[in-house]
Amino acid sequence: MTNKYLVGAAGSSELTSMTAADLAQKIHARELSSEEVTQAHLDRIADIDGDIHAFLHVGADEALAAARQVDEQLDSGARPASPLAGVPLALKDLFTTTDAPTTCGSKILEGYMSPYDATVTKRIREAGIPILGKTNTDEFAMGSSTENSAYGPTHNPWDLERTAGGSGGGSSAALASGEAPLAIGTDTGGSIRQPAALTSTVGVKPTYGTVSRYGLVACASSLDQGGPTARTVFDTALLHEVIAGPDPYDATSVDRPVAPVVAAAREGARGDLTGVRVGVVKQFDRDGYQNGVLDQFHKAVDHLQSLGATVVEVDCPHFDDALAAYYLILPCEVSSNLARFDGMRYGLRVGDDGTHSAAEVMALTRAAGFGPEVKRRIILGTYALSVGYYDAYY
Known part of the structure; x- marks a missing residue:
């Protein structure tokens, strides 16, 4: 299925169709500027987001200023602040930001400006990643369709009559439509993973405690976790390493090194998963799922095995x-x-x-x-x- 709202479709530019890793490589080699990449995505947002409604707030001036700062640093010969420096990002409107409203998709916080940045927001800025704006969400992340936003639903770029999932439908729709190459979501009971599945993008709920919750407006504190979303596994892994790590401001933060997910994703991108062990939870393969969903699940497991992965069944009766x-x-x-x-x-x-x-x-x-x-x-x-x-x- 193709239409004008999807990545690579008519009306989108080459810059809004590239992976984040490819954009970063060209920006760091000075073949592209961060400013022109950021502007291309802002133009894409202006062109189609009236129909998609992925964003609740777009901070064009702030994003371009951050992009120009990256360009100036790279032109001076400085090393990139991170492997993703210069690549713009969409931030779910549950993370506090000092330069943009934090509404959580709720009328009760309409126009609210936070006096501080969330730790995830701060790490994104320190990594040289311009923030395009804040994405739509079910109110306080309560929902699975982004239809519970006080500011109206987000539409799936594949079919505007369908939901983009939730609660992070705004972030996933922004990725699928080429409005952003990177995005941040939050996941309590599927709010990153389910929208990624419905928009054919990639989303990960990191292990609880590996990404700081400081400045993430809570839905259910013992379950919430911020996480990376992108259009490829490799881009998602790169973003995970930017935002993960211990934080003294979060008492639930785990004080241990960030897992080498980028190295693992790089190996997987080569098509060789030899030595990788994948656990398939026994309780997930049973009645209650649509046949088409189970078929795709089994095909994915078979594909992992064909790439060399070892698949083992894991029995989790408490599930x-x-x-x-x-x-x-x-x-x-x-x-x-x-x-x-x-x-x-x-x-x-x-x-x-x-x-x-x-x-x-x-x-x-x-x-x-x-x-x-x-x-x-x-x-x-x-x-x-x-x-x-x-x-x-x-």
């Missing part, structure tokens, strides 16, 4: 309880985490006209600011954490 546990843990943590959005400290405030008490202002603000899905999860979590039910459920 039978995973979905039930997820649907209890997540709303409980949502109920706790979203209590801070009360109209008193920051964000939206409704009813503050002198005729309402503080409690009434809080209630009016939360009623107006939160969407239906967020309210449902808050109610479920509050119920499960309430006296008389906490011991029975949570």
Whole structure:
């Protein structure tokens, strides 16, 4: 299937169709400038994002300024700040940024400007990666279709009548449409991986604790993890090494070296997975999936074996309880985490006209600011954490 919204289609430039690794190589060799690459992607966003709606905010001036800084450093003979220096990126609107609003796809944070950058944001900037803007998301990452965004849904570039997945549909749609060569998502229960599958891009939920959550607005703290998305495995691995690593600002951060994912991806790109062991979870291959999904899963496993990988079955009996546990843990943590959005400290405030008490202002603000899905999860979590039910459920 081809249409004007896909990478490489009519209307897109060669620069918006190249991999991030190829763009980086040409920028570092000074065959291209970061500014012209960034401008090409900004032009692509201006051309098609009215139909795709991958972005909630586009920071053209900030992105171009960051790109020019990279070009100046490279022209002076300095080494690239990272293997991806100069290649622009789309950032999911759950990470705080000092130069762009952080809304989390919610009316309760409309126009909110953070006083600090998230650690992931800071590492992206330090790596010389211009940030094109903030991408659309289900409100506070609660959803699987990006239809729960307070600012309207993101459309799948393959077919505008279909969802791009969620909650990170904005980041994945930006990749698939050539609006960005790199993107960042977050994953609580599939919010990176599922949109990647629905847009034919690549997304990874890193092991919990390997990517800092500092400045990542929480959905469910014990499950959330920021992660890389791109159009190839190799690009995704390069981005993972930029954002991963221990962080003293995150108590759940794991103090250990970043896994050599780039080296592994480079070997995989050569078509040789000899020595790689792949675990296939027994509990995933059973009833409950559509036949087409299972067929593609089995084809992927067969392909890994054909490239030399050793496939072993892994029995994880507790996975039978995973979905039930997820649907209890997540709303409980949502109920706790979203209590801070009360109209008193920051964000939206409704009813503050002198005729309402503080409690009434809080209630009016939360009623107006939160969407239906967020309210449902808050109610479920509050119920499960309430006296008389906490011991029975949570």
